[in-house]
Amino acid sequence: MANRRPAAKKQPAGKSAQPKQAAQSKQSMQPKPAAANPHLLGEILPEGAYEVEVLPKGLHRVPRGVDELATEHLIMNMGPQHPSTHGVLHLLLEIDGEEVITGEANIGYLHRGIEKLAEHRRYNQVGTLLDRSDYLSGLHSELAFSMAVEQLAEIEVPRKANWIRSLVSELNRIASHLVWMGTFGMDAGSMPGFLYALREREALLDILETITGARMMFNYVRPGGVLMDLPPEVEPMIRAFLADFPTKLEEYDTLIGKNEIMQARIKGVGVIHRSTALAFGLTGANLRATGFGWDVRKERPYAAYPELDFDIPVGETADCWARYLVRMEEMRVSTKLVGQLLDGMPEGDHSAKVAKVLRPPAGEAYAAVESPRGEMGIHLASDGSDKPYRMRVRGPAYYALSIIDEILPGNLIADAVMTAGSLDLVLGEIDR
Amino acid sequence: MNPVLVAVLRALAALGLMLANGVVLIYMLRKVLGHMHVRLGPNRVGPFGLLQTTMDVIKLLTKEDVMASSVDKWLFRLAPLMVFVPAFMAYLALALSPTWRFSNLDGGLLYLFAVLSLVPIGIVIAGWASNSKWSLIGGMRAAGQQIAYEVPLLLSVLGIVLMSGTLNMTDIVRSQQGLWLGFLPRWYIFPQFPAFLLFMVAGLAELNQTPFDMSEAESELISGFANEYSGMKFGFMFLAEFSNSFIIAALATTLFFGGWLIPGLERNALALQLGPIVFMIKTYIGIFVLMWIRGTLPRVRVDQLLALGWKRLIPMSLAWVMLTGVIIKLPSLFGGVG
Numbered sequence: 142m143a144n145r146r147p148a149a150k151k152q153p154a155g156k157s158a159q160p161k162q163a164a165q166s167k168q169s170m171q172p173k174p175a176a177a178n179p180h181l182l183g184e185i186l187p188e189g190a191y192e193v194e195v196l197p198k199g200l201h202r203v204p205r206g207v208d209e210l211a212t213e214h215l216i217m218n219m220g221p222q223h224p225s226t227h228g229v230l231h232l233l234l235e236i237d238g239e240e241v242i243t244g245e246a247n248i249g250y251l252h253r254g255i256e257k258l259a260e261h262r263r264y265n266q267v268g269t270l271l272d273r274s275d276y277l278s279g280l281h282s283e284l285a286f287s288m289a290v291e292q293l294a295e296i297e298v299p300r301k302a303n304w305i306r307s308l309v310s311e312l313n314r315i316a317s318h319l320v321w322m323g324t325f326g327m328d329a330g331s332m333p334g335f336l337y338a339l340r341e342r343e344a345l346l347d348i349l350e351t352i353t354g355a356r357m358m359f360n361y362v363r364p365g366g367v368l369m370d371l372p373p374e375v376e377p378m379i380r381a382f383l384a385d386f387p388t389k390l391e392e393y394d395t396l397i398g399k400n401e402i403m404q405a406r407i408k409g410v411g412v413i414h415r416s417t418a419l420a421f422g423l424t425g426a427n428l429r430a431t432g433f434g435w436d437v438r439k440e441r442p443y444a445a446y447p448e449l450d451f452d453i454p455v456g457e458t459a460d461c462w463a464r465y466l467v468r469m470e471e472m473r474v475s476t477k478l479v480g481q482l483l484d485g486m487p488e489g490d491h492s493a494k495v496a497k498v499l500r501p502p503a504g505e506a507y508a509a510v511e512s513p514r515g516e517m518g519i520h521l522a523s524d525g526s527d528k529p530y531r532m533r534v535r536g537p538a539y540y541a542l543s544i545i546d547e548i549l550p551g552n553l554i555a556d557a558v559m560t561a562g563s564l565d566l567v568l569g570e571i572d573r
Numbered sequence: 574m575n576p577v578l579v580a581v582l583r584a585l586a587a588l589g590l591m592l593a594n595g596v597v598l599i600y601m602l603r604k605v606l607g608h609m610h611v612r613l614g615p616n617r618v619g620p621f622g623l624l625q626t627t628m629d630v631i632k633l634l635t636k637e638d639v640m641a642s643s644v645d646k647w648l649f650r651l652a653p654l655m656v657f658v659p660a661f662m663a664y665l666a667l668a669l670s671p672t673w674r675f676s677n678l679d680g681g682l683l684y685l686f687a688v689l690s691l692v693p694i695g696i697v698i699a700g701w702a703s704n705s706k707w708s709l710i711g712g713m714r715a716a717g718q719q720i721a722y723e724v725p726l727l728l729s730v731l732g733i734v735l736m737s738g739t740l741n742m743t744d745i746v747r748s749q750q751g752l753w754l755g756f757l758p759r760w761y762i763f764p765q766f767p768a769f770l771l772f773m774v775a776g777l778a779e780l781n782q783t784p785f786d787m788s789e790a791e792s793e794l795i796s797g798f799a800n801e802y803s804g805m806k807f808g809f810m811f812l813a814e815f816s817n818s819f820i821i822a823a824l825a826t827t828l829f830f831g832g833w834l835i836p837g838l839e840r841n842a843l844a845l846q847l848g849p850i851v852f853m854i855k856t857y858i859g860i861f862v863l864m865w866i867r868g869t870l871p872r873v874r875v876d877q878l879l880a881l882g883w884k885r886l887i888p889m890s891l892a893w894v895m896l897t898g899v900i901i902k903l904p905s906l907f908g909g910v911g
Contacts, residue, residue: 215706217706217707223795224791224792224795225791225792225793239710239875239876326871327792328792329792329871329872330783330784330786330791330792330870330871330872331869331870331871331872332606332610332868333609333610333868333869336610336611336612337610337611340611396869397871400870400871402784402870402871402872402873403871405873405874405877406871406872406873406874406877553874553875553876554710554793554794555793555872555874555875556874558792558793
């Protein structure tokens, strides 16, 4: 070991490549013109979508190499064990002092082969796997899978099942956003937000436990409907939560978002241009923060959403601050939705009559839901047997992570932490 | 008695106070932060978890002292001492009451700032010797931060030196005896309030504490310069950090809050006897405020921190020193009684 180290040090890997890389990053540092991808703009943008005229430029403060003084770039391994990479993300950063020159995400530390495992499970068992992919919003993945199966097997879902599905989805969305809010605050060094957020999440998990029987690994949404009807004792629990939560949320907003230090940290940082966001397939709050009002709940309505009245919050500045505002607003919207769902909960069956062992006819189906992180899609291929022939997960956080090489250069290390945090990455879903 | 023996005993007393403070502060920090974070804090070892710190110290003492083979061995061993010894030396300048004091230096305040400015050298050494990139960044940040913030810290207390006309800690407190306008204690917090704000901000930065804990920055640098340290080496750094927060709070008490004085009872013999207790109570209130800030605010970014230091605090503190000087000298300029 001792002999190998100096040799590794001398390895001139970075030396020859360095000027080239620096030149490249200099080019990529230039703020991209709005029409960088002309084919994306104008055609995809729906009527009334808000186009941002001037975006805050990517911050660039540290001069590179003072007075022709040779400086060396450091390669830093941020993660997989690092307090602010939310699990096991491994960011390979090339830094010049405090400034990130290039950033590269290295994933796969949490790979469990969920897509492959699904090929060896019956249709009503796959939910168990999907709970473990996006572990903060298991119900959304289950719902997407169940909808794909229902498309294949042409199952009609009862109205009540749809309403319950929407109800638990929204509760799960608030719980997931709360975790995001807390960890985002913690990325900035603000401890209390996290613990307060988890306190509220605890109430939500209690509610979800009463409904589904589990706190995180639900396996509750099944092809044809949901596993069980709503228990009678859950309504007062949800009502109590709804009465309490909005004031608490305002408090946390004051603690985290309205703090001047926090605003200085996240305003103008991690700007994702709308055309870039579209080109990289970003969805959810990350896309909506660029002013593009795309939400699966509105665009391809599912479950009870066609019958509900709600708005899609849209950001303006496309930076971490906009993503923060959009997510906080989404929690408020979800709170209202839960109230609506509870008030209008219909009577009836909680599930269609479905065979114990499902054998959907051969074919393919794609179903998507709006998970807390964006469009969670399941592409399912069936060969007519009792197990899926192939299941493909379109995970929103995976696409959100892919943009990180694009937006990190030119930021400081501290900004890189905030940017990665603002994308709301869940590594379980990225690695699957 | 032999003056050398007296000096040694005083130093030992200061060390005792430092260690006792460390034990109390660690427990207090955990309980206070726990309370603010809707947690319980330590509550398992001993009544109310009081023995938690003791157990932690035993753990640190018996823990394997890991030292990576690539570290600079002598600097790596030296760094915890370089952090710990200045913190201890700073205690020697404190005066808890006219009789309870470790020394009576005429340049006590100057001495205190001088030894405090040695701490970042230890941190830079720790960052460099660890031979770890994260530690190196932490050490460099500490250097930049301390240079930027020591100046406003020193400048912010200059107004008080001008008003009291002394650098002796005991005399500074003595000059705060009496009342203004019959009800306001003659504490320097009132005429020097802007200086107090500057002192607070610069002091927080000097302490490496949230929102200015750049060199540790848990979410960015994991734990910065202390990354590679374990066992009692880490314990020393930890202890130095806690005793520094005591020193800054004690300094604030001495300079701005009248030290051991109770307003209106300055000549009371019993009040003077209670002096050290009054001093400790005031200091611990200050420490509580520091912990409160620590438990609430997010961290600033390193460039914002330096911009705040160089562009705002230093000009502001310079202007305040000048203003104080002019106001003090005005009466004599116009031939008044002064």
